[in-house]
Amino acid sequence: EAERVFLSFVFKRGLHKLTFPITQIRDRINRISRIVPDNTGTLDKYQFAIEEIYPIEAELVFSQLSFLPWVIEKRIRNSVRLIESGILQDLGFRVPNPNDCIFTKFLVSHSDFRFSKFVRTHLECNGIETEQSYTPLSMREFNKVSRLVSTPNTDTFWKGAFCIPVNPLLSTEDIDRIVAILKSVKSQKFSK
Structure with missing residues:
Protein backbone atom coordinates (compact mmCIF):
# COMPACT_ATOMS: atom_id res chain seq x y z
CA GLU A 1 0.00 0.00 0.00
CA PHE A 67 3.23 18.27 0.50
CA LEU A 68 2.00 14.70 0.95
CA PRO A 69 0.42 15.08 4.43
CA TRP A 70 -1.33 18.28 3.30
CA VAL A 71 -2.71 16.61 0.17
CA ILE A 72 -4.01 13.65 2.17
CA GLU A 73 -5.54 15.82 4.89
CA LYS A 74 -7.39 18.12 2.47
CA ARG A 75 -8.70 15.38 0.20
CA ILE A 76 -10.05 13.38 3.13
CA ARG A 77 -11.55 16.54 4.67
CA ASN A 78 -13.34 17.40 1.43
CA SER A 79 -14.54 13.81 0.94
CA VAL A 80 -15.88 13.57 4.49
CA ARG A 81 -17.66 16.94 4.21
CA LEU A 82 -19.35 15.88 0.98
CA ILE A 83 -20.42 12.51 2.40
CA GLU A 84 -21.58 13.90 5.76
CA SER A 85 -23.87 16.38 4.02
CA GLY A 86 -25.99 13.32 3.20
CA ILE A 87 -27.26 14.81 -0.06
CA LEU A 88 -25.65 12.18 -2.29
CA GLN A 89 -27.22 9.38 -0.27
CA ASP A 90 -30.57 11.22 -0.32
CA LEU A 91 -30.39 11.25 -4.10
CA GLY A 92 -29.74 7.50 -4.12
CA PHE A 93 -26.02 7.59 -4.90
CA ARG A 94 -23.51 5.10 -3.60
CA VAL A 95 -20.48 6.93 -2.18
CA PRO A 96 -16.86 5.84 -1.60
CA ASN A 97 -14.92 5.53 1.62
CA PRO A 98 -13.11 8.88 2.24
CA ASN A 99 -9.82 7.05 2.87
CA ASP A 100 -10.01 5.63 -0.66
CA CYS A 101 -10.02 9.16 -2.10
CA ILE A 102 -6.45 10.10 -1.19
CA PHE A 103 -5.19 9.72 -4.75
CA THR A 104 -8.09 8.08 -6.53
CA LYS A 105 -11.24 9.88 -7.64
CA PHE A 106 -14.35 10.54 -5.56
CA LEU A 107 -16.47 8.04 -7.46
CA VAL A 108 -20.24 8.01 -7.03
CA SER A 109 -22.69 5.68 -8.75
CA HIS A 110 -26.44 5.38 -9.22
CA SER A 111 -28.52 2.41 -10.32
CA ASP A 112 -30.43 4.68 -12.73
CA PHE A 113 -27.77 5.84 -15.18
CA ARG A 114 -30.15 8.37 -16.76
CA PHE A 115 -30.69 10.05 -13.41
CA SER A 116 -26.95 9.95 -12.79
CA LYS A 117 -26.37 11.68 -16.12
CA PHE A 118 -29.02 14.27 -15.22
CA VAL A 119 -27.27 15.07 -11.92
CA ARG A 120 -23.87 15.21 -13.60
CA THR A 121 -25.18 17.58 -16.27
CA HIS A 122 -26.71 19.75 -13.54
CA LEU A 123 -23.32 19.99 -11.81
CA GLU A 124 -21.54 20.79 -15.08
CA CYS A 125 -24.05 23.52 -15.95
CA ASN A 126 -23.29 25.11 -12.58
CA GLY A 127 -19.55 25.17 -13.16
CA ILE A 128 -18.54 21.97 -11.33
CA GLU A 129 -16.19 19.88 -13.46
CA THR A 130 -16.96 16.18 -13.18
CA GLU A 131 -15.34 13.20 -14.82
CA GLN A 132 -16.94 10.17 -16.42
CA SER A 133 -15.74 6.82 -15.15
CA TYR A 134 -15.42 3.59 -17.04
CA THR A 135 -14.47 -0.01 -16.37
CA PRO A 136 -10.93 -0.97 -17.41
CA LEU A 137 -11.03 -3.97 -19.74
CA SER A 138 -8.79 -5.98 -17.43
CA MET A 139 -11.30 -5.57 -14.60
CA ARG A 140 -14.09 -6.86 -16.82
CA GLU A 141 -12.06 -9.83 -17.97
CA PHE A 142 -11.26 -11.00 -14.46
CA ASN A 143 -14.68 -10.05 -13.08
CA LYS A 144 -13.08 -8.04 -10.27
CA VAL A 145 -14.98 -5.88 -7.84
CA SER A 146 -14.27 -2.16 -7.61
CA ARG A 147 -12.21 -1.14 -4.59
CA LEU A 148 -14.18 2.07 -4.23
CA VAL A 149 -17.66 0.64 -4.13
CA SER A 150 -18.90 -2.85 -3.43
CA THR A 151 -20.63 -3.27 -6.77
CA PRO A 152 -19.60 -5.57 -9.65
CA ASN A 153 -18.01 -3.85 -12.63
CA THR A 154 -20.95 -4.20 -14.98
CA ASP A 155 -21.69 -1.88 -17.88
CA THR A 156 -24.88 -0.74 -16.17
CA PHE A 157 -23.00 0.24 -13.02
CA TRP A 158 -20.35 2.25 -14.85
CA LYS A 159 -22.90 4.06 -16.98
CA GLY A 160 -24.28 5.52 -13.75
CA ALA A 161 -20.88 6.38 -12.30
CA PHE A 162 -18.92 9.63 -12.37
CA CYS A 163 -16.38 11.49 -10.26
CA ILE A 164 -16.95 14.64 -8.20
CA PRO A 165 -13.92 16.89 -7.48
CA VAL A 166 -12.49 16.78 -3.94
CA ASN A 167 -8.97 17.95 -4.79
CA PRO A 168 -6.95 19.62 -2.00
CA LEU A 169 -7.17 23.09 -3.56
CA LEU A 170 -10.94 23.16 -2.96
CA SER A 171 -11.99 24.97 0.21
CA THR A 172 -14.84 23.95 2.51
CA GLU A 173 -16.84 26.73 0.84
CA ASP A 174 -16.27 25.08 -2.55
CA ILE A 175 -17.53 21.76 -1.20
CA ASP A 176 -20.54 23.49 0.38
CA ARG A 177 -21.32 24.98 -3.04
CA ILE A 178 -21.31 21.50 -4.59
CA VAL A 179 -23.66 20.35 -1.80
CA ALA A 180 -25.98 23.31 -2.47
CA ILE A 181 -26.08 22.51 -6.19
CA LEU A 182 -26.87 18.86 -5.44
CA LYS A 183 -29.65 19.94 -3.07
CA SER A 184 -31.19 22.01 -5.86
CA VAL A 185 -31.52 18.79 -7.89
CA LYS A 186 -34.26 17.71 -5.49
CA SER A 187 -36.47 20.52 -6.73
CA GLN A 188 -35.82 19.63 -10.37
CA LYS A 189 -38.29 17.44 -12.20
CA PHE A 190 -36.71 14.49 -13.92
CA SER A 191 -38.86 12.57 -16.34
CA LYS A 192 -37.64 9.11 -17.16
Missing part, protein backbone atom coordinates in the same frame (compact mmCIF):
# COMPACT_ATOMS: atom_id res chain seq x y z
CA ALA A 2 2.83 2.38 0.89
CA GLU A 3 4.54 1.67 -2.42
CA ARG A 4 1.31 2.25 -4.36
CA VAL A 5 0.67 5.58 -2.65
CA PHE A 6 4.25 6.71 -3.10
CA LEU A 7 4.47 5.80 -6.77
CA SER A 8 1.08 7.36 -7.43
CA PHE A 9 2.33 10.59 -5.89
CA VAL A 10 5.59 10.44 -7.86
CA PHE A 11 3.80 10.05 -11.19
CA LYS A 12 1.18 12.70 -10.46
CA ARG A 13 3.98 15.17 -9.66
CA GLY A 14 5.91 14.24 -12.79
CA LEU A 15 8.91 13.13 -10.73
CA HIS A 16 9.32 10.01 -12.89
CA LYS A 17 10.77 12.33 -15.55
CA LEU A 18 13.88 12.89 -13.41
CA THR A 19 17.03 10.88 -14.06
CA PHE A 20 16.95 8.41 -11.16
CA PRO A 21 15.18 5.07 -11.79
CA ILE A 22 11.82 4.78 -10.06
CA THR A 23 12.39 1.03 -9.75
CA GLN A 24 15.32 1.67 -7.43
CA ILE A 25 13.12 3.80 -5.19
CA ARG A 26 10.46 1.09 -5.23
CA ASP A 27 12.98 -1.62 -4.33
CA ARG A 28 14.39 0.50 -1.53
CA ILE A 29 10.93 1.18 -0.10
CA ASN A 30 10.13 -2.52 -0.27
CA ARG A 31 13.01 -3.10 2.13
CA ILE A 32 11.69 -0.49 4.58
CA SER A 33 8.99 -1.46 7.04
CA ARG A 34 5.45 -0.97 5.74
CA ILE A 35 4.46 2.69 5.74
CA VAL A 36 1.05 4.30 6.09
CA PRO A 37 1.05 7.86 4.60
CA ASP A 38 -0.22 9.64 7.70
CA ASN A 39 2.02 7.82 10.21
CA THR A 40 4.69 9.73 12.11
CA GLY A 41 8.08 9.56 10.44
CA THR A 42 6.83 8.60 6.99
CA LEU A 43 8.52 11.47 5.18
CA ASP A 44 11.80 10.78 7.01
CA LYS A 45 11.68 7.20 5.75
CA TYR A 46 10.95 8.35 2.21
CA GLN A 47 13.80 10.85 2.37
CA PHE A 48 16.18 8.18 3.64
CA ALA A 49 15.21 5.88 0.78
CA ILE A 50 15.71 8.58 -1.84
CA GLU A 51 18.99 10.00 -0.48
CA GLU A 52 20.61 6.58 -0.64
CA ILE A 53 19.95 6.51 -4.38
CA TYR A 54 20.67 9.99 -5.72
CA PRO A 55 21.57 12.59 -3.05
CA ILE A 56 21.73 15.43 -5.61
CA GLU A 57 18.11 15.04 -6.67
CA ALA A 58 16.85 13.99 -3.25
CA GLU A 59 16.15 17.57 -2.18
CA LEU A 60 13.84 18.20 -5.15
CA VAL A 61 11.93 14.96 -4.61
CA PHE A 62 11.63 15.51 -0.87
CA SER A 63 10.33 19.05 -1.41
CA GLN A 64 7.49 17.50 -3.41
CA LEU A 65 6.90 14.77 -0.82
CA SER A 66 6.65 17.39 1.92
